Amino acid sequence: xxxxxxxxxxxxxxxxxxxxxxxxxxxxxxxxxxxxxxxxxxxxxxxxxxxxxxxxxxxxxxxxxxxxxxxxxxxxxxxxxxxxxxxxxxxxxxxxxxxxxxxxxxxxxxxxxxxxxxxxxxxxxxxxxxxxxxxxxxxxxxxxxxxxxxxxxxxxxxxxxxxxxxxxxxxxxxxxxxxxxxxxxxxxxxxxxxxxxxxxxxxxxxxxxxxxxxxxxxxxxxxxxxxxxxxxxxxxxxxxxxxxxxxxxxxxxxxxxxxxxxxxxxxxxxxxxxxxxxxxxxxxxxxxxxxxxxxxxxxxxxxxxxxxxxxxx
Numbered sequence: 001x002x003x004x005x006x007x008x009x010x011x012x013x014x015x016x017x018x019x020x021x022x023x024x025x026x027x028x029x030x031x032x033x034x035x036x037x038x039x040x041x042x043x044x045x046x047x048x049x050x051x052x053x054x055x056x057x058x059x060x061x062x063x064x065x066x067x068x069x070x071x072x073x074x075x076x077x078x079x080x081x082x083x084x085x086x087x088x089x090x091x092x093x094x095x096x097x098x099x100x101x102x103x104x105x106x107x108x109x110x111x112x113x114x115x116x117x118x119x120x121x122x123x124x125x126x127x128x129x130x131x132x133x134x135x136x137x138x139x140x141x142x143x144x145x146x147x148x149x150x151x152x153x154x155x156x157x158x159x160x161x162x163x164x165x166x167x168x169x170x171x172x173x174x175x176x177x178x179x180x181x182x183x184x185x186x187x188x189x190x191x192x193x194x195x196x197x198x199x200x201x202x203x204x205x206x207x208x209x210x211x212x213x214x215x216x217x218x219x220x221x222x223x224x225x226x227x228x229x230x231x232x233x234x235x236x237x238x239x240x241x242x243x244x245x246x247x248x249x250x251x252x253x254x255x256x257x258x259x260x261x262x263x264x265x266x267x268x269x270x271x272x273x274x275x276x277x278x279x280x281x282x283x284x285x286x287x288x289x290x291x292x293x294x295x296x297x298x299x300x301x302x303x304x305x306x307x308x309x310x311x312x313x
Contacts (some may be wrong), residue, residue, distance in 0.1 A: 101236035208263050
């Protein structure tokens with residue numbers, strides 16, 4: 001696969017070609033967003049062409065709604081989106097929650113206590129429509145501070161957080177959709193294993209690189225990266241949310257295209273009729289995908305959309 005990343009190549013399509021697929025789902029970080037954290041003009045134009053061809057476009061991101069809202073405006077997103085790693089479906093126009101996959105509070109309580117025991121403040125993500133804030137940060141009796149990366153992220157994204165010593169202070173236990181911690185990859189791996197060993201029933205988790213500011217790279221040590229460990233209800237992932245949305249729109253799974261790069265994209269890459277891995281994707285996503293596009297610094301989303309609209313894929 002070769003193409004110039006700096007040019008905007010439009011592929012002519014026919015209604016018959018375009019109608020093979022009814023929905024394109026696109027991850028944000030490492031996929032639609034370039035290394036500069038922005039959506040390129042070429043990717044925006046490709047999304048516009050997909051819509052013109054009658055294909056619904058949605059975003060499937062690990063970010064909460066407030067953390068991705070600026071990019072939804074950039075691409076003119078009006079259709080529902082999948083946020084918080086598949087645990088919430090939101091309407092960009094109304095900012096309301098359409099559907100959510102909550103975690104059982106008993107599971108949350110056991111898990112939070114376990115994570116506090118490892119010396120981490122726990123980030124409990126809420127449905128902000130119901131609670132009025134995005135995260136309940138549980139710090140424990142030892143008042144564990146949030147790490148520098150999380151503090152930066154909250155400020156950068158205008159995240160609303162409420163702080164508590166205990167999970168028992170949670171006034172909205174029924175609205176928890178995810179919880180997790182942030183730290184180095186080396187530190188989080190055994191914590192994830194420990195959590196699965198003690199409260200594995202009813203949950204699944206992801207451990208993957210966090211979005212960080214350049215100055216944070218020096219905090220991790222040579223060869224180490226900041227990671228986020230995220231825990232969800234067993235039934236919540238990007239594909240369960242995406243398939244729920246597609247079914248509601250009358251679109252069969254085989255008519256869905258999913259484009260992503262990280263471990264939390266694997267479920268939708270496998271479940272979709274056409275799973276596309278970014279050129280910068282992790283190996284397990286590349287192995288799960290039917291096709292591979294260019295990297296996120298080469299407008300890989302636009303390249304994939306053009307192959308779809310042209311009938312090559």
